[in-house]
Amino acid sequence: MNKLILLFMPKSADEKRIKILESAKRRFAHYGMSKTTMAEIAKDLSFSKALLYYYFPDKNSLYCAVLDYVITEQEEDILEKLKPINNTEKAIMIILEKRMEYIKRYYNLFEYTFNTSKDVPEDLGKVIICSFEKQHEQITSILKNGAKSGALVIDNYEETARLLLFSLMGMRLIVIKDLKHSFFPTKEEFDAILEMQKKMAQIFIKGLSA
Amino acid sequence: MNKLILLFMPKSADEKRIKILESAKRRFAHYGMSKTTMAEIAKDLSFSKALLYYYFPDKNSLYCAVLDYVITEQEEDILEKLKPINNTEKAIMIILEKRMEYIKRYYNLFEYTFNTSKDVPEDLGKVIICSFEKQHEQITSILKNGAKSGALVIDNYEETARLLLFSLMGMRLIVIKDLKHSFFPTKEEFDAILEMQKKMAQIFIKGLSA
DNA sequence: TATTTGACTAATTCTTTTAAATATTCAAGA
DNA sequence: TCTTGAATATTTAAAAGAATTAGTCAAATA
Numbered sequence: 001m002n003k004l005i006l007l008f009m010p011k012s013a014d015e016k017r018i019k020i021l022e023s024a025k026r027r028f029a030h031y032g033m034s035k036t037t038m039a040e041i042a043k044d045l046s047f048s049k050a051l052l053y054y055y056f057p058d059k060n061s062l063y064c065a066v067l068d069y070v071i072t073e074q075e076e077d078i079l080e081k082l083k084p085i086n087n088t089e090k091a092i093m094i095i096l097e098k099r100m101e102y103i104k105r106y107y108n109l110f111e112y113t114f115n116t117s118k119d120v121p122e123d124l125g126k127v128i129i130c131s132f133e134k135q136h137e138q139i140t141s142i143l144k145n146g147a148k149s150g151a152l153v154i155d156n157y158e159e160t161a162r163l164l165l166f167s168l169m170g171m172r173l174i175v176i177k178d179l180k181h182s183f184f185p186t187k188e189e190f191d192a193i194l195e196m197q198k199k200m201a202q203i204f205i206k207g208l209s210a
Numbered sequence: 211m212n213k214l215i216l217l218f219m220p221k222s223a224d225e226k227r228i229k230i231l232e233s234a235k236r237r238f239a240h241y242g243m244s245k246t247t248m249a250e251i252a253k254d255l256s257f258s259k260a261l262l263y264y265y266f267p268d269k270n271s272l273y274c275a276v277l278d279y280v281i282t283e284q285e286e287d288i289l290e291k292l293k294p295i296n297n298t299e300k301a302i303m304i305i306l307e308k309r310m311e312y313i314k315r316y317y318n319l320f321e322y323t324f325n326t327s328k329d330v331p332e333d334l335g336k337v338i339i340c341s342f343e344k345q346h347e348q349i350t351s352i353l354k355n356g357a358k359s360g361a362l363v364i365d366n367y368e369e370t371a372r373l374l375l376f377s378l379m380g381m382r383l384i385v386i387k388d389l390k391h392s393f394f395p396t397k398e399e400f401d402a403i404l405e406m407q408k409k410m411a412q413i414f415i416k417g418l419s420a
Numbered sequence: 421t422a423t424t425t426g427a428c429t430a431a432t433t434c435t436t437t438t439a440a441a442t443a444t445t446c447a448a449g450a
Numbered sequence: 451t452c453t454t455g456a457a458t459a460t461t462t463a464a465a466a467g468a469a470t471t472a473g474t475c476a477a478a479t480a
Contacts, residue, residue, distance in 0.1 A: 051424060
């Protein structure tokens with residue numbers, strides 16, 4: 001199975017592969033997975049459809065690669081912003097803001113991930129879980145720093161990080177869930193969710209304070 | 211429109227109406243809304259199908275009435291348990307335990323409510339929102355008591371209550387969401403969710419402490 | 421040998437039709 | 451005011467066919 005090989009191939013490996021990723025990213029981010037065809041992606045680049053299959057074994061792998069690509073971009077972005085920060089609350093706020101920024105920008109890309117509950121293809125599941133674990137590690141690490149500096153008292157870092165993460169993700173989920181109207185939340189709705197997440201996180205962190 | 215009249219009619223109004231509610235409750239709780247037919251409910255009682263329509267204008271109204279019936283039962287149950295409690299954390303723990311108990315018992319009844327996101331019929335939406343608001347008020351009241359006793363410091367009761375509620379509901383949602391396997395979470399999974407909710411609520415309340 | 425393609429096949433989704441199940445109505449009786 | 455059997459109206463389910471889209475491959479190119 002060469003899916004994994006392609007999926008985890010270093011990005012510099014092939015110029016054309018990146019072209020495809022970028023093009024697919026634009027389509028997926030705008031129209032979502034199901035409303036984007038391989039033919040369209042190929043046409044955008046004036047490639048043949050068959051060429052896409054030379055670089056990616058199937059559509060799902062391409063989608064996963066794009067998702068992974070964006071998630072990595074996001075992670076690096078966050079990591080960069082986090083460098084000078086040594087305050088727990090500020091760090092969490094930055095994470096929340098950045099994540100919301102990416103969710104807004106790539107909503108339809110992620111949307112497939114949100115709504116597909118049952119029967120997640122093998123490798124998509126891997127990407128999602130991997131992303132979750134990266135987030136989890138990040139928050140764990142932030143909590144550890146907070147404890148090391150004496151600001152927080154935490155008995156189980158990983159569990160506490162998971163609690164916070166679940167609360168925040170769940171909060172987003174539950175708000176987006178009952179937006180009756182349209183497919184795409186408005187800017188105001190995104191902002192409202194972010195505000196709630198921030199306030200909730202602040203209380204949570206205060207609850208861990210020494 | 212006599213739906214509302216029937217929906218909010220005092221329960222003692224009609225013996226037979228209760229019979230129908232109870233019977234429908236059993237069916238809905240076990241098989242869910244869509245897998246329960248009016249004919250089955252009627253047959254359970256040896257009533258004619260048409261009689262159901264004498265007491266309830268349509269299936270959805272019956273479902274709503276059952277939901278309301280169970281929610282009211284739950285609210286009263288919780289209120290009773292809460293009477294002797296004057297500690298914020300204990301109060302929230304009791305609410306969480308009771309709610310989980312009801313969710314377990316009536317899972318398929320609520321399941322329709324959880325999964326139906328778009329196109330919620332008018333009156334079902336009312337019942338759901340009403341239930342949410344009752345929960346919200348309850349937590350608001352508990353927080354107010356905590357503040358009055360000097361244990362908590364809260365600037366905006368309603369907002370804070372909503373934050374807690376969203377976190378807890380969201381946490382349940384997100385965990386149940388990615389239970390790949392079956393339709394019905396296992397007892398262990400329910401317990402795991404409850405444990406997370408409890409821990410999360412404890413930290414949250416500590417975060418509000420004076 | 422590594423890429424690239426047009427033309428082909430396979431799988432999936434979308435429509436339409438029809439049949440069956442189920443909800444809902446109603447005239448008439450108790 | 452209740453209650454029912456029988457009739458009608460809606461909704462769902464299944465089947466069939468058409469259309470779209472995913473995926474393959476032998477041959478061409480560089």
